[in-house]
Amino acid sequence: MLTLQCPYCGVDADETELANGGEAHLKRFGPGSDDDQFHDYLFMRENPKGVHLERWRHAAGCGKWFHAARCTMTLEVFGTYSAQVYAPPQEIKDAITTKRPGWSWREFQ
Amino acid sequence: MSNPVSALNHASYDGIARIDEIGLQGMITLRGDLSSDTMAKAVSGLTGQEIPAVNRANVVGDTGLCWMSPDELLVLVPYVQVEAKLAELNTALGGEHALAVNVSDARAVFRVTGDSARDVMAKLAPVDLSPGAFEPGHFRRTRLAQVAGAFWMETDGSFRIICFRSAADYVFNLLKVAAQPGSKVDAF
Numbered sequence: 001m002l003t004l005q006c007p008y009c010g011v012d013a014d015e016t017e018l019a020n021g022g023e024a025h026l027k028r029f030g031p032g033s034d035d036d037q038f039h040d041y042l043f044m045r046e047n048p049k050g051v052h053l054e055r056w057r058h059a060a061g062c063g064k065w066f067h068a069a070r071c072t073m074t075l076e077v078f079g080t081y082s083a084q085v086y087a088p089p090q091e092i093k094d095a096i097t098t099k100r101p102g103w104s105w106r107e108f109q
Numbered sequence: 110m111s112n113p114v115s116a117l118n119h120a121s122y123d124g125i126a127r128i129d130e131i132g133l134q135g136m137i138t139l140r141g142d143l144s145s146d147t148m149a150k151a152v153s154g155l156t157g158q159e160i161p162a163v164n165r166a167n168v169v170g171d172t173g174l175c176w177m178s179p180d181e182l183l184v185l186v187p188y189v190q191v192e193a194k195l196a197e198l199n200t201a202l203g204g205e206h207a208l209a210v211n212v213s214d215a216r217a218v219f220r221v222t223g224d225s226a227r228d229v230m231a232k233l234a235p236v237d238l239s240p241g242a243f244e245p246g247h248f249r250r251t252r253l254a255q256v257a258g259a260f261w262m263e264t265d266g267s268f269r270i271i272c273f274r275s276a277a278d279y280v281f282n283l284l285k286v287a288a289q290p291g292s293k294v295d296a297f
Contacts, residue, residue: 008179009163014235017251060252062178 002070007080009062021055024067025086025106049073051096051103053088056080069096113188116217116277124288126223130281134171134218135191136271137184137198141207151201152184155194166248166261168269175248175261183259183271188213217277219284222267228294230260230268232287239297254283 002015022045029041046052052072057065067085069078069092078099079092088108096103103109117130141148149160158167158174160182166175168185175183186194191213198209221229231238233253243249248261256279258272272280 011164011249012237016235060257061250064178 002075002077004056004068004070004077004080006058006061006064007066007082008064009058011058011061013058013061017058017060019057019059021057021065024053024055025088025108046106048105051078051100051105053105053108055083071100113214116274117281120281122281122285122288124285124290125225125293126221126229126288128229128281128284128288129220129222130277131218131220131269133188134213134216135186135188135194136211136213136216137186137191137195137209138177138212139182139184139198139207139209140180141202141205143180143182145205147202147205148207151198151205152182154201155198156184156186161246161248164248165246167246168261168263175259177250177259184209215274217272217274217280219270219272219280220267221270221284221288222265225288225293226266226268227297229284229287231296232294233283234258234260253280256280 003012004018005012026041029037050071050073052070054068054070055065056068065083066080067083068080069088070076076099078095081089081092093108113133115130115132119132120130122128139152143160152174153159156172156174161167161174161176163176167173168175171185171187173185175185177183191211195209195211202209227238234251236249236251237243243262245262245264245266248259250259252258253272256272256276258270258280260268260270262268
């Protein structure tokens with residue numbers, strides 16, 4: 001079972017205490033963008049076998065949203081980090097690079 | 110005049126642990142900046158307790174403070190004083206950006222006592238309850254089987270559980286099943 005550490009309350013939360021919020025770091029294309037950009041924003045999602053960045057909410061605990069970096073194949077968790085960022089922090093990127101050299105996910109690597 | 114009663118009106122059960130619905134408890138949900146001095150003074154003036162550390166509760170009897178999230182506290186006061194305490198709190202908070210609401214009647218409170226109290230709780234919540242990992246004063250907001258709940262350990266090793274009043278019957282049944290005679294796990 002997946003266990004993620006909530007960066008806000010520090011609890012090692014069991015998957016059953018959390019709610020998945022889909023893909024992380026989505027960039028919104030709203031009014032003023034063209035149809036292709038809006039289509040991609042709305043429908044195109046990553047579905048990797050390997051490194052993935054996701055949003056999670058500590059729903060049954062402190063109620064805060066956070067980000068998690070994990071491997072969809074092995075369920076290995078590389079780290080969790082604050083929700084108030086546009087990109088994974090350097091230490092998370094380093095942790096992933098140590099385990100999965102040459103990884104990339106959308107524009108991050 | 111109205112006569113307030115708690116959800117299960119002091120129902121109790123004796124199994125491998127004793128379960129009591131402990132009746133009415135005054136509760137105020139307080140959201141705001143927990144690091145501010147005004148907030149610290151307001152809540153300690155009200156309860157005589159310091160703001161608890163992360164995942165801790167500072168509670169004596171039916172008065173105290175519980176850490177709910179990085180910007181939320183649960184203030185416990187005696188039920189009959191809750192309206193007066195709420196007014197006192199709002200005055201003390203002054204211009205502080207904060208919100209305090211009386212939620213006493215939206216909740217139910219249980220106590221689990223006995224040697225197997227840890228066993229009973231561990232059957233219901235995804236929390237490490239082993240001695241050393243969960244000690245008196247530790248507080249945890251989590252789920253109890255399928256509903257949201259929160260609990261902390263009191264100095265005598267018993268647990269105090271808070272859940273929504275609408276789920277009080279469900280939680281009481283859960284606790285009864287978890288405390289059935291002969292269901293001892295002795296995991297700790």
